[in-house]
Amino acid sequence: MRAMVPRLLALSLFAACSAHAAAGSPPPTPRHDVNDSLGGQPVVDSYRWLENPTGDGVQKWIEAQNAYTEAAIGSMPMGKELSARIRELAITSTTRSSPTLAGGTLFYFENTPPQAQPLLVAKAWPDGPVRTLVDLNKGDGNTAITEYWPSPSGRYLAYGTAEGGSELTTVHILDTQTGKALSDSLPWAGGGTTPQALAWDADEKGVTYARFETPTKAKPLHEFDAFLAHHVIGTTQDKDTVVFGKGYSPVAEYILLEGEGGKTTALLANEGDGGPAEVFLRQGNGPFKKVLGHDADVRSAHWVGDRLYVVTFAGAPRGKVIALDASGKQTDVLPQGEGAIQRVTPIGNGFLVVRSAGPDWWADQYDAKATFVRRLPLPATGITIGGVAAEKGQDKALITYGGWTQPTRWAEYDGASGTLKTVFEVKPAADYSKVRVTRIDGTSKDGTKIPVTVISMDGITPNGKRPTILYSYGGFGIPVTPGFVGANLAWLERGGVLAYANIRGGNEFGEQWHEQGQKTHKQNVFDDFYAASQALVATHWTDTKHLGILGGSNGGLLMGAALTQHPEQYRAVVAMVGIYDVGRHETAFANGPYNVSEYGSVKDPAVAKAIRAYTPIYNIKKGTAYPSVLITTGANDPRVAPWQSRKFAAGLQDASTSGNPVLLLTRMDAGHGIGAPFSQRVGNAALSMTFFANELGLGE
Template identity: 85%
Template sequence: MRAIVPRLLAASLFVAFAAHAATPQPPSTPKRMVSETLAGQPVNDPYRWLENPGAPDVTKWIEAQNAYTEAAIGAMPLGKTLSARIRELSITSTTRSSPTLAGGTLFYFENTPPQPQPVLVAKAWPDGETRTLVDLNKGDGNTAITAYWPSPSGRYLAYGTAEGGSELTTIHILDTKTGKPLGDELPFAGGGTTPQALAWDADEKGVIYARFDAPTASKPLREFDAYLAHHVIGEPVAKDRIVFGKGYSHVAEYILMEGEGGKSTALLANEGDGGPAEVYLREGEGQFKRVLGHDADVRSASWIGDRLYVVTFAGAPRGKIVAIGADGKTVDVLAEGEGAIQHVTPLGDGFLVVRSAGPDWWADQYDAKAGFVRRVPLPATGVAIGGVASEKGQDKALISYAGWTTPTHWAEYDGASGSLKTIFEVKPAADYSKVRVSRVEGTSKDGSKIPVTVIAMDGITPNGKRPTILYSYGGFGIPVTPGFVGPNLAWLERGGVLAYANIRGGNEFGEAWHEQGQKLRKQNVFDDFYAASQALIDTKWTDTGHLGILGGSNGGLLMGAALTQHPEQYRAVVGAVGIYDVPRHETAFANGPYNVSEYGSVADPAIAKAMLAYSPLHNVKKGTKYPAVLLTTGANDPRVAPWQSRKFAAALQDASTSGQPVLLLTRMNAGHGIGAPFSQRVGNQALSMTFFATELGLGE
């Protein structure tokens, strides 16, 4: 589930609003009881049959639910108006993302809305002409570039593609000078359950990449047991040889990083999501040798010169940096300091360290001896730092950042002088100068303080009943960061309020903040979110009749737990691609075992008992007045099974006595949200905002 953080009102599903009125009742769902015992407790599952997407009765049920949802949304009065405004606000100037420097060439994604997908471009750094290398917009927009990897000199480029939201990646290779493909296609190269990974050989004649075994007539594709293979450019894929990972882990995930000129390769190997990595080094064409184990609690690393700088949280909750040389020996570089270390990157003969403390982000510069030089002069609050593109020996780095009222900016930072010069910025489609940002603080059940960022237009003050949407995530060490308000201005300019909570499970305050929201401590996440919602009420921004909540993926689990544990607290809930039957997520879907490092395993009686205590599906109670609920999912989702949303929707529709709608939308040509085209992103924002506007009473 790594790296999937659906931004507020910005997941990937799309619905065409129907014009007819909603039917009074949702489609009926038969109960076909399956009973079992888990952790010594009897568990009844009347909706197990909904797990089979190929069954004709399930197909008909999905179609009926979609029709019911489309009718309900189509009858909501602000739908057309909000849809038009969201699309208008989404069409900004050209955007850029994911910058990488290699051999003096800058590579990045560029997108000009309403172009369905970004294109991959290159330019000689800093002032060369821009050249388009990969453009997948000639088809239906459902083929996406998943990742890219330039060779050390920048002469060649490997990139991955995936279809229809499935994330299953095929890697292609092209010559950046001619723009022509080399003909190599590397299929089954990760995606979904395990991320893509690739590193170039020093001579640029081959690559190491992550992949699954190819399916056969007798053995269907199983997205488990990923390994690293070496491919020689121009040779058939059948000749690729395994260089690491056979038998390493059933749920292996890899991050590969080339050293200077590709002469050395670092490998961060994970067993599933959310846990620490083991660190391996490889010199030339030699074997990968382990240099750090799980006990080092490594979360990220970067080559700084000829040494690998590793961010370790062992004995350092906010992180410290150690260097590993070619001999595998470690040397302390930078002790734990202010803020949690997010990542480190080279600059000149030293390095930059990006840090965070809750919603505040900054970057510090250090010299070759790890002496503090200066803080990079970025805005002190309200922005988050994205990519940092730099190369060894260069005093200048490209820093990407954005914030609540700041669309994406690229700034050239000169480490010698300390100057920061904007070289690119997205021009928004409206004026955001009257958007105001403030903070409140909640107190969780155990006394932990939870920061909540509140966003509203100038003049919109607390009156106890503002239509308010609260978002958070709470898992896998993924932080909730300041992100440009963008099309959500359509909510604010009608008097609505947006709020973002930095709850445990993320790493905003370091790895301890993450670990306090894992496994047996997962309930902390839900307590933190409830505290954030209560803070909005206590500070008179809203009340329970005007409070909506939104989350996706792991944040969908958060939504399910929030509405089942405190149904009286919220008026409306939107959960996207969420986990709701937590024990079955592990046992009955491919990605579930990858999440054991975050949630724990049902094989552990204590974990199973804790899961049953918070699992949303298992805590739906008949006769309860539940809030209005909209669940969305994608039929091709490789990360969270679509049946999770089906079963939860059926249970809520059967149990709720509030008279509020419980809606489910299944997008048949979408997945978890990765690579969604422009129309899907805009459509889903309109869907969610229309639902919230109706249920929370947003002004006309």
């Protein structure tokens, strides 16, 4: 089974724990109780010793758990077959993503599976030859490009790299005409806790970028208090000057947006994840001046000509658009309308607005006076609109989209005529024409309707026991969107069913939908997911003996809450890089304070009480028949501490009486999944699908 979990487990680890696997019992985990409190209620943390990866016995425990998991997965009969099919389906034609137009040049990522990492390429728009600018595939594939930023004319390109899933970014700069790298290297440029941000000067002689303080032996890396620094091209990083952010917030996050030609720069500054941004503007290299505060509830913005179009949700739960001129003067542009605004981009002398309502996405065109022109002729359902690349004054824009049965497609939209012409599409490795999409609704505890999309093959009808995997996320305003089935066809073509729930915490219906899943309202997320699972049973797609659930990160928290609140509802659970001890996430891990804007703080008694009520690790009940569980994490994860998974797995292994496996896999050269190489992504999919196939009876 090593091909299924590439480069993760050595043969010696497999042998070390074969006795546990053969006996059907996990490696023993000593309990060392620590008495604590959360929300005014006493809690016992029996596995706090597992938080320290260099602590006595922790690495040996991780090795034993890895070996136990590999032995268990290796004994599952469909593993080899599914691994081969998933790899086959993942090798599509060349893919493209993340397009950006600058100075008439189109920049984007291009990947030809099984290439480990995408290339960063450029071409004169629309018909120039493709030129490779950055190729990181010469090593082991564990160095990834995190982001890129072309200069206003397209002459130069800044891009970030990170190693081994850590996301800690170093910015590099190259000349796009010669393809040669400049001497500039800017480490500590955000990543993980603080997203990268960069904007070019109008004369292209310098950049403003987000960074941490340079670590020293006496003062190690401190992933807080990020600030904006100005760097002059050709100088060393120690010559950089601070331009914003000293003292702004210990959990500052920044988005920099260049105006026309880089003459004006907008800054969206957040205090942590999931909250509204403050908006600042500057002229040239002058100071940033605040023009909108948190009360404007700003979530995104884009330059349209010489004005910044800002999406604000203040008094408009689905969003409205206002414009700011260079001085910060505000003008109303577009009132709240149908659907939640996801983004605004320019086209010609007007703009496009991308909207959503649950799983449905569309785009509307408006002229310079914000008069509606037309809805773009895209499929009405089943797709997600990705990037939109356009430049001021051009009537044509590049629209990227894809959906359940449609891999990535790029289309040239002509705003003058309203025509849409496909200019690129990924050729899948199989026929997806027989994939069927069905909509059902769940009803949450408070009566809220929860859309659920059900994916199956033609001829697979509800019979009350279809092996079914239900996925959702539920947080940080991140929507669950129609994504290409891809390698999951291996599940569908064997009679399995996939389901995706649009639960609260995302922004599918606007900011109110997000807020109803935050802080003291977090239980709504778990109730919504339970309602979605009940709807699958009520409509006879499946039953509790054939229902599996899947989620990662904040969705891993969702998995932990789902299986501890309703262990009888699910037969199998795959929880990836999840948060299972929310209180300790805030107080004992660097990224935790960044998430306070989403989860709230344990310093607030009402929030602490809510966290105590749903936190999975403190709601494990000894003697409970828990479902089969596979927990995965990455040793280098900067977003969620891997000890979260260690503690949760240990607690479940000790408590469960069902006899079902509780497995933990720690990937030693991986992080949260951002920038993972092709082989690791395929291995992840094969691992989860093999586990679900075995536990849910796929193909029986």
